[in-house]
Amino acid sequence: MISNHLLFKLASGEVFGQDQPIALKLLGSERSLQALEGVAMELEDSLYPLLREVSIGIDPYVIFEDADWALLIGAKPRGPGVERAALLDINGQIFAEQGKALNAVASRNVKVIVVGNPCNTNALICLKNAPNLPAKNFHALTRLDENRAKCQLALKAGVFYDKISNMTIWGNHSTTQVPDFLNAKINGRPVKEVIKDTKWLEEDFTITVQKRGGVLIQKWGRSSAASTAVSIVDAMRSLVTPTPEGDWFSTGVYTTGNPYGIAEDIVFSMPCRSKGDGDYELVKDVAMDDFLWGRIKKSEAELIAEKRCVAHLTGEGNAFCDLPGDTMLPGEM
Numbered sequence: 512m513i514s515n516h517l518l519f520k521l522a523s524g525e526v527f528g529q530d531q532p533i534a535l536k537l538l539g540s541e542r543s544l545q546a547l548e549g550v551a552m553e554l555e556d557s558l559y560p561l562l563r564e565v566s567i568g569i570d571p572y573v574i575f576e577d578a579d580w581a582l583l584i585g586a587k588p589r590g591p592g593v594e595r596a597a598l599l600d601i602n603g604q605i606f607a608e609q610g611k612a613l614n615a616v617a618s619r620n621v622k623v624i625v626v627g628n629p630c631n632t633n634a635l636i637c638l639k640n641a642p643n644l645p646a647k648n649f650h651a652l653t654r655l656d657e658n659r660a661k662c663q664l665a666l667k668a669g670v671f672y673d674k675i676s677n678m679t680i681w682g683n684h685s686t687t688q689v690p691d692f693l694n695a696k697i698n699g700r701p702v703k704e705v706i707k708d709t710k711w712l713e714e715d716f717t718i719t720v721q722k723r724g725g726v727l728i729q730k731w732g733r734s735s736a737a738s739t740a741v742s743i744v745d746a747m748r749s750l751v752t753p754t755p756e757g758d759w760f761s762t763g764v765y766t767t768g769n770p771y772g773i774a775e776d777i778v779f780s781m782p783c784r785s786k787g788d789g790d791y792e793l794v795k796d797v798a799m800d801d802f803l804w805g806r807i808k809k810s811e812a813e814l815i816a817e818k819r820c821v822a823h824l825t826g827e828g829n830a831f832c833d834l835p836g837d838t839m840l841p842g843e844m
């Protein structure tokens with residue numbers, strides 16, 4: 512569903528601009544191969560001037576060859592009666608295999624955006640299986656959460672959404688994620704100066720953003736696809752265009768050497784800036800208070816627990832699963 516929106520945006524030049532030809536290599540599974548053929552036919556029939564190649568296949572070692580960008584979307588949704596630990600294992604295996612394939616055949620500077628859930632831990636699995644690629648190049652998509660947070664703040668403040676800046680989503684792409692209203696700005700002013708309703712910020716706003724994905728599933732009967740595709744485009748554009756002065760964006764990245772005191776060796780969403788060269792730096796001068804830090808620690812604990820669950824897939828010994836009981840994986844109700 513997500514890919515079906517995203518591919519047409521990529522082919523039309525929305526990410527890399529109107530002077531950059533593009534080759535799309537589509538990786539499917541045996542089950543989805545026919546659907547993939549259908550998508551490829553639609554892409555061909557759209558006569559995009561920038562689209563010079565569409566190839567499809569089910570072997571990541573073939574499809575990932577020389578890839579400059581790898582958008583890892585395919586994963587299994589959690590079905591009825593499937594334990595969370597089992598989902599981490601089932602989907603984790605996909606990303607272990609794809610990490611190995613990227614390590615073997617992708618461009619040495621490939622940028623990887625993991626969308627399939629649980630995306631933070633899947634990104635960790637993927638990068639651990641790709642030791643010859645820079646861990647820094649692996650992202651877990653939290654841009655949809657950032658966009659949702661901006662939308663809620665704009666609605667509450669009665670301003671257009673482009674007036675919201677410096678919006679960070681900290682942590683896991685799950686219900687423990689932390690939309691940061693301490694550092695975000697509305698019209699260049701701290702959110703708390705514009706929206707004085709602290710109870711709304713701490714409770715309603717935070718919960719609305721955290722549970723938006725679940726509510727959408729209840730209404731649509733499936734998880735967000737179009738807005739996710741839009742947010743993937745936003746995430747990519749943030750890396751290939753210079754970040755506007757003073758602003759930043761959120762992306763889930765490897766925590767090694769982070770300046771905030773967040774546990775090392777997990778994939779955690781944090782505020783980043785880019786010069787537009789595909790790389791990024793963490794933003795150092797962010798404010799922290801007890802409320803924000805307390806929430807961040809909860810999301811950190813969840814990610815550390817998820818990491819223990821997939822130790823067998825990251826080459827770190829035997830898995831031991833004790834996920835905190837009151838949190839949910841993304842998209843769960």
Ligand SMILES: NC(=O)c1ccc[n+]([C@@H]2O[C@H](COP(=O)([O-])OP(=O)(O)OC[C@H]3O[C@@H](n4cnc5c(N)ncnc54)[C@H](O)[C@@H]3O)[C@@H](O)[C@H]2O)c1
Pocket residue numbers: 512513514538539540542543584585586587588605625626627628629630651652653654655656684734735736739841842
């Ligand atoms: N990070 C986010 O913000 C975010 C937002 C929405 C959805 N998601 C996640 O994105 C994923 C995809 O969502 P969707 O709505 O497009 O799902 P979907 O079920 O419509 O599509 C998933 C596709 O992946 C394919 N697939 C399964 N295993 C594969 C494998 N090993 N290799 C290649 N392809 C494989 C399936 O055949 C299917 O076509 C889900 O995990 C969903 O939870 C993430």
